[in-house]
Amino acid sequence: MRTSATVLAICLAGMMAPAMGQEQTGWVEQKCRAYEAAWAQALESHGSEQMNYAFIAGNENFIAGGCTTPADICPRSNQEIEIANALTLALMNAGTASTFLPFKCPAPPSGAGAWQGPGL
Numbered sequence: 001m002r003t004s005a006t007v008l009a010i011c012l013a014g015m016m017a018p019a020m021g022q023e024q025t026g027w028v029e030q031k032c033r034a035y036e037a038a039w040a041q042a043l044e045s046h047g048s049e050q051m052n053y054a055f056i057a058g059n060e061n062f063i064a065g066g067c068t069t070p071a072d073i074c075p076r077s078n079q080e081i082e083i084a085n086a087l088t089l090a091l092m093n094a095g096t097a098s099t100f101l102p103f104k105c106p107a108p109p110s111g112a113g114a115w116q117g118p119g120l
Helices: 002-044 053-064 078-093
Strands: none
Touching: 002 053, 002 078
C-alpha cells in the first residue's frame, strides 16, 4: 500500500513539474514582452541621438535572446541613464524583480576616486 502511494506521488509530481516550468516560462515571456514594449516606447519618446551603439545593441540582443541571456548593459550618457531609469520603472510597475533588468556597469578600478566604503 505504501509503495502505491509513493508511486502515485512520484507520478503526480512528474505531471506537475512541466506545468510549473510552463508557468515560469510564461512569466519570463510576459516580462520580456513588457521590456520590449518599454524599450520601444523609450526609443520613441527619447530618441537615440546620444546613445552609444553598445547600449542599443545590448538592449536589442537582450530582447532577441528572450530576455534570458546575461547582459551587462551600462548606461553612460544622460539620455541612456534616463532610458534605463524609465525601463526600470516600467518593469517594476509590471511586477518584475530588479534582478530581471540587464543593467550593470563595471566597478571602477580601486583608487579611481570612487566610493570604496561599506556597501560596495
